[in-house]
Amino acid sequence: MPPPTPLSPPELSYLFTSLSLSPPIRPDLRAATQFRPIIAECSFLPHCNGSSRICMTEAGECIVGIKAEVEKDTTSKYATVVEREKWIEISVEVAGGGASGPGSGVGVGGISGAGGAAGRDEGDGGAAVWLKEGLLAGGAAGWSILDQLVISKGWHWKLYIDVLLLTPTSHPSPLLLSTAVNMALDSTYMPKLTSPHDVDDIPTFSDDWAISVPLYDPSSFPRPPMSLPVIAIGDNVFLDPSVAEVAAAEVGLVVTITLTDSAGSCDIVGVRGMEVGRGGGKEGERKGINRKLLRKMVTACVTEAGEVIKGLGEATHKQMFRA
Amino acid sequence: MPLQIIAPAPFIEAGDDEEDEGGVRLDLDNEGDTTMDGDAPAHRKSGRQAGGIVTPGEIVTDDPQWMRGHGTYLSAPTADGNPQSIVSSLAGTISKTNKLLSIRALRFRYVPEIGDLVVGRILEVQTKRWRVDIAAPHSAALLLSSINLPGGILRKRTSTDELQIRTFFSEGDLLVAEVQTLNSDGQASLHTRSLKYGKLRNGVFMTIDAGMVRRMKSHVLTMNTSNGGGEVDIYLGVNGYIWIAKHTTPLTEGGAESKSISITRLEEEASEAIYSNVNEEISPETRAEIARIGCVIRALVKANVKIDEEMLNLGYEAALEEFLEGFDWGSDTEAGRRVVDLALTKRRMG
Numbered sequence: 001m002p003p004p005t006p007l008s009p010p011e012l013s014y015l016f017t018s019l020s021l022s023p024p025i026r027p028d029l030r031a032a033t034q035f036r037p038i039i040a041e042c043s044f045l046p047h048c049n050g051s052s053r054i055c056m057t058e059a060g061e062c063i064v065g066i067k068a069e070v071e072k073d074t075t076s077k078y079a080t081v082v083e084r085e086k087w088i089e090i091s092v093e094v095a096g097g098g099a100s101g102p103g104s105g106v107g108v109g110g111i112s113g114a115g116g117a118a119g120r121d122e123g124d125g126g127a128a129v130w131l132k133e134g135l136l137a138g139g140a141a142g143w144s145i146l147d148q149l150v151i152s153k154g155w156h157w158k159l160y161i162d163v164l165l166l167t168p169t170s171h172p173s174p175l176l177l178s179t180a181v182n183m184a185l186d187s188t189y190m191p192k193l194t195s196p197h198d199v200d201d202i203p204t205f206s207d208d209w210a211i212s213v214p215l216y217d218p219s220s221f222p223r224p225p226m227s228l229p230v231i232a233i234g235d236n237v238f239l240d241p242s243v244a245e246v247a248a249a250e251v252g253l254v255v256t257i258t259l260t261d262s263a264g265s266c267d268i269v270g271v272r273g274m275e276v277g278r279g280g281g282k283e284g285e286r287k288g289i290n291r292k293l294l295r296k297m298v299t300a301c302v303t304e305a306g307e308v309i310k311g312l313g314e315a316t317h318k319q320m321f322r323a
Numbered sequence: 324m325p326l327q328i329i330a331p332a333p334f335i336e337a338g339d340d341e342e343d344e345g346g347v348r349l350d351l352d353n354e355g356d357t358t359m360d361g362d363a364p365a366h367r368k369s370g371r372q373a374g375g376i377v378t379p380g381e382i383v384t385d386d387p388q389w390m391r392g393h394g395t396y397l398s399a400p401t402a403d404g405n406p407q408s409i410v411s412s413l414a415g416t417i418s419k420t421n422k423l424l425s426i427r428a429l430r431f432r433y434v435p436e437i438g439d440l441v442v443g444r445i446l447e448v449q450t451k452r453w454r455v456d457i458a459a460p461h462s463a464a465l466l467l468s469s470i471n472l473p474g475g476i477l478r479k480r481t482s483t484d485e486l487q488i489r490t491f492f493s494e495g496d497l498l499v500a501e502v503q504t505l506n507s508d509g510q511a512s513l514h515t516r517s518l519k520y521g522k523l524r525n526g527v528f529m530t531i532d533a534g535m536v537r538r539m540k541s542h543v544l545t546m547n548t549s550n551g552g553g554e555v556d557i558y559l560g561v562n563g564y565i566w567i568a569k570h571t572t573p574l575t576e577g578g579a580e581s582k583s584i585s586i587t588r589l590e591e592e593a594s595e596a597i598y599s600n601v602n603e604e605i606s607p608e609t610r611a612e613i614a615r616i617g618c619v620i621r622a623l624v625k626a627n628v629k630i631d632e633e634m635l636n637l638g639y640e641a642a643l644e645e646f647l648e649g650f651d652w653g654s655d656t657e658a659g660r661r662v663v664d665l666a667l668t669k670r671r672m673g
Contacts, residue, residue, distance in 0.1 A: 006495040009600040010524040037327035
């Protein structure tokens with residue numbers, strides 16, 4: 001597969017001008033904050049605690065399976081954060097792509113600098129690293145997913161989150177991966193503990209899945225995090241940019257947020273830069289980003305994302321509990 | 324809500340209740356053989372009706388009276404002298420011509436034919452030629468000698484041209500061309516030796532499935548758009564690559580007062596400008612209409628309606644009517660469906 005060909009200069013300049021108009025004209029006539037429809041289903045994999053499958057235009061198809069394993073807590077009471085972070089393992093694989101997949105060079109989703117040295121080794125360009133980062137960032141008041149993984153004294157769950165991108169020739173957007181992980185986490189259920197909490201013995205579980213416990217309690221907050229790509233062209237901010245729009249963008253961010261209440265307000269848990277094209281300028285000339293625009297981009301995510309995460313959660317639960 | 328979530332289509336078990344359909348089953352051992360009921364169900368399943376969908380590796384028939392055509396192969400001979408069966412190598416529909424069985428693929432790559440108008444993207448610049456992506460199994464070649472060289476009609480290429488090859492087309496550039504020749508592998512060689520062809524500017528590019536473009540007399544359409552959009556050119560590449568751009572007066576008419584200028588003169592005028600990378604001034608109205616046409620094409624393809632001039636015009640009209648009723652492509656995902664339905668109704672009414 002040859003590397004994705006760059007857009008031709010007339011194409012780029014046409015796109016750039018269209019998108020910097022006021023109001024902007026997107027090639028598919030979407031509103032600036034409108035997402036493209038997605039196809040989603042969850043908990044369809046047997047032998048997984050939670051799973052999801054997402055299809056998006058351009059980005060292709062992706063499945064996520066989450067498995068939990070009981071592990072003896074090897075960390076002492078002086079457990080460092082780093083040790084506890086090993087309780088969650090994320091791997092991102094491109095089907096059939098291997099080392100030559102599109103994710104190998106620039107990183108899946110084109111997120112720059114994700115993971116640094118650690119990310120480079122994994123062959124996925126660090127997608128696993130930023131996914132995990134968003135997951136661990138938790139929420140307000142020191143809430144952390146890791147606390148949910150504690151079973152009893154000395155025992156904890158180890159989560160394996162396996163992301164498989166089924167369409168290796170597509171342009172995987174961070175939205176695809178994070179939506180899939182979000183939905184899988186939302187549909188993850190753990191067997192109910194039947195042994196007492198405060199005993200050191202090997203824990204025992206109920207084998208009745210009807211009384212299993214959700215990892216993320218549907219009625220509690222924060223919900224699982226989600227990363228939204230956002231780009232800016234001129235003073236216009238666009239959510240869910242298409243590949244061509246990213247190529248024409250001046251600046252791109254991936255904003256990770258979690259839902260914090262039922263009204264749909266959000267917490268920002270992470271912001272990363274995203275690789276974008278060269279905008280309207282010449283090769284090598286790239287505009288910086290000013291604070292006002294940065295704020296505008298993040299605000300756009302926060303105001304729109306609440307609805308999106310909520311909608312996704314509702315769709316998940318509808319599928320989980322359908323008759 | 325800014326995001327629409329669609330539940331996946333339910334998985335449908337292939338029912339076995341298709342026997343009462345009028346089609347001829349291909350797996351009858353002999354005409355009128357009625358031992359079917361006693362046969363193993365696996366055997367019954369192995370035969371498929373004409374018009375049904377088969378998948379690669381699926382046995383189409385084991386009846387020796389059929390000949391195998393495109394998209395099929397004969398299975399390995401069995402030791403016990405059973406007849407070889409015809410197996411599908413494609414996912415598609417069965418078509419029968421007398422006793423010839425062939426499979427027409429549901430989705431396929433574009434197969435170039437001489438004279439096709441194609442839209443392509445330059446993949447690579449080589450010493451005397453370009454490699455062009457035209458969505459075919461092989462990338463096409465565009466020779467330096469088969470483009471319009473600036474500075475005069477059909478002159479021979481020189482070493483200066485070879486050195487300046489990137490000033491004509493460089494990687495990523497889009498062009499419209501005609502398939503000139505095909506070599507034995509089916510690899511196409513293109514040419515742009517007409518002022519109709521050449522570099523594409525002033526518009527947007529989109530791709531659809533090659534099979535969705537109906538072959539027409541002319542693949543370059545000019546549409547009169549409303550809302551002050553002016554005229555818009557649509558290059559419907561036979562290969563499924565589409566370029567929608569603001570209508571530009573062809574260089575043949577520009578400049579000179581008299582329209583009947585000599586060919587030589589015209590070529591000279593066309594010289595440098597045809598390889599320019601700079602867009603013209605395009606009004607926001609035109610941009611909006613270009614985007615609307617793009618959406619119409621996408622909606623038609625999604626609804627499995629082949630694209631031709633008539634459908635495109637009807638679709639565009641339908642989209643305008645819906646637009647007047649205040650709908651919005653972006654947030655209303657049913658909009659495309661409605662536009663297509665409206666366009667199809669219009670076509671039926673004539």
